[in-house]
Amino acid sequence: MTEATPRLATYPLTRERAFDPPDELARRRAEAPIQRMTYADGHEGWLVTGYAESRAILADNRFSSRPELLHSPIPQRGEFRREPLTPGFFIRMDPPAHTRYRRLLTGQFTVRRMKTLEPRIQEITESRLDAMEREGAPADLVESFALPIPSLVICELLGVPYEDREKFQRDSAVLLNLDSSIEDVRAAVQDLYSYLHGLVTMKAEEPADDILSGLVAGGELTTEEIGGIGLLLLIAGHETTANMLGLGTFALLTNPDQLAVVRDDPAAVENAVEELLRYLSIVHIGPTRTALEDVEVGGALIRAGESVTMSVGAANRDPERFEGGDALDVTRPAHGHLSFGHGIHQCLGQQLARIEMRIAYPALLRRFPNLRLAVPAREVPLRSNMAIYGVHRLPVLW
Amino acid sequence: MKIKADTGRCIGAGMCVLTLPQVFDQSEDDGTVVVLDAEPSADLAPAVNRAVQLCPSGALSVEE
Numbered sequence: 246m247t248e249a250t251p252r253l254a255t256y257p258l259t260r261e262r263a264f265d266p267p268d269e270l271a272r273r274r275a276e277a278p279i280q281r282m283t284y285a286d287g288h289e290g291w292l293v294t295g296y297a298e299s300r301a302i303l304a305d306n307r308f309s310s311r312p313e314l315l316h317s318p319i320p321q322r323g324e325f326r327r328e329p330l331t332p333g334f335f336i337r338m339d340p341p342a343h344t345r346y347r348r349l350l351t352g353q354f355t356v357r358r359m360k361t362l363e364p365r366i367q368e369i370t371e372s373r374l375d376a377m378e379r380e381g382a383p384a385d386l387v388e389s390f391a392l393p394i395p396s397l398v399i400c401e402l403l404g405v406p407y408e409d410r411e412k413f414q415r416d417s418a419v420l421l422n423l424d425s426s427i428e429d430v431r432a433a434v435q436d437l438y439s440y441l442h443g444l445v446t447m448k449a450e451e452p453a454d455d456i457l458s459g460l461v462a463g464g465e466l467t468t469e470e471i472g473g474i475g476l477l478l479l480i481a482g483h484e485t486t487a488n489m490l491g492l493g494t495f496a497l498l499t500n501p502d503q504l505a506v507v508r509d510d511p512a513a514v515e516n517a518v519e520e521l522l523r524y525l526s527i528v529h530i531g532p533t534r535t536a537l538e539d540v541e542v543g544g545a546l547i548r549a550g551e552s553v554t555m556s557v558g559a560a561n562r563d564p565e566r567f568e569g570g571d572a573l574d575v576t577r578p579a580h581g582h583l584s585f586g587h588g589i590h591q592c593l594g595q596q597l598a599r600i601e602m603r604i605a606y607p608a609l610l611r612r613f614p615n616l617r618l619a620v621p622a623r624e625v626p627l628r629s630n631m632a633i634y635g636v637h638r639l640p641v642l643w
Numbered sequence: 644m645k646i647k648a649d650t651g652r653c654i655g656a657g658m659c660v661l662t663l664p665q666v667f668d669q670s671e672d673d674g675t676v677v678v679l680d681a682e683p684s685a686d687l688a689p690a691v692n693r694a695v696q697l698c699p700s701g702a703l704s705v706e707e
Binding site for chain 1: 654655656657658660661662664668669670671672673674675693696697699700701
């Protein structure tokens with residue numbers, strides 16, 4: 246049955262509407278939640294758009310994250326994706342290598358640890374709102390609010406000087422831009438890695454109370470590995486939450502009744518954040534895994550060596566799991582969404598991201614009850630060309 | 644109801660603690676699950692089941 250389904254030529258990236266995954270993915274999900282897809286290099290792999298099927302694959306360690314086994318679902322940068330890893334880049338490793346790195350970090354990101362950061366995150370948020378008020382409307386919400394808050398927080402946690410942000414934000418933009426040439430991506434990775442490696446070397450001489458210093462003092466990892474981990478956490482720690490704050494605010498401004506709930510009902514905020522995570526699904530492509538042996542999923546037989554690309558956005562809108570999931574409803578039970586992934590690679594920083602969002606959205610909406618777009622919604626530039634979706638800018642008035 | 648936790652599988656995502664902090668905690672060292680109350684009262688069963696369901700690594704199970 247699955248064999249007879251027309252094959253999709255590579256993974257669609259163009260979103261017809263700002264907040265919805267590409268329509269093609271919803272059409273495919275209605276046809277068959279798991280089906281064949283031709284990859285950019287001609288590989289005959291799979292596309293998974295169903296919630297249950299995606300969750301099952303993400304939880305199954307017979308599917309590998311290793312880059313050398315991976316086929317790219319998009320033509321851009323297929324070659325780069327298979328290149329050898331930066332040391333310590335554990336999201337592209339399988340157990341037991343992955344387990345060793347992750348275990349050294351999880352103690353730093355526990356629910357309780359993250360809660361102790363609340364007062365500092367509130368302080369950072371308020372200071373950004375003060376600055377917006379001082380500078381006056383209009384403002385680009387990305388530059389003045391969505392990007393600086395998570396950037397400041399992850400810099401302080403890791404022990405990366407925030408003054409260096411222009412450098413790492415520029416490099417990470419090149420890295421995440423799907424249209425960047427392979428040469429530019431290589432150069433950006435090398436540049437970021439050298440920067441972090443240098444920083445880690447300094448931490449060995451002058452340790453401080455931060456995660457990178459802690460990893461150095463732990464003595465279990467090389468300077469190279471800690472540099473690679475720093476690179477991963479720095480990018481993952483600010484690009485993701487920044488885009489959730491930017492795109493999430495845009496979505497709320499477009500849905501004033503939903504915005505009012507987040508602004509006026511503190512008890513609703515926790516769930517509203519989960520629903521925004523589900524509804525917006527900012528992971529724009531994948532994740533992709535490769536079967537290490539033959540595995541049957543949802544009636545399809547995935548052969549060893551075949552790549553499987555899931556769509557977090559399509560899975561999070563699967564009507565079998567989230568009824569009426571194409572609508573933003575901040576009161577819907579949204580737990581169980583796949584926006585932080587699932588399985589052993591589920592986001593290490595998710596509890597930090599939750600706290601940042603739970604503080605930032607209501608603080609913004611309460612400080613500026615008349616917050617509104619400064620341009621027509623269709624003129625807001627969308628990040629369709631980036632690995633992490635969102636808005637490039639969000640011009641606002643208040 | 645008896646909760647079993649496999650700390651060898653656990654990846655320290657914290658979903659159980661987030662769901663039911665009176666029953667689950669995380670180790671300060673490596674963030675892996677610590678079960679505070681392995682036999683919680685029956686009224687907590689729905690929340691315990693949700694924590695089991697949300698666990699990304701399959702480290703939690705419940706015996707009736």
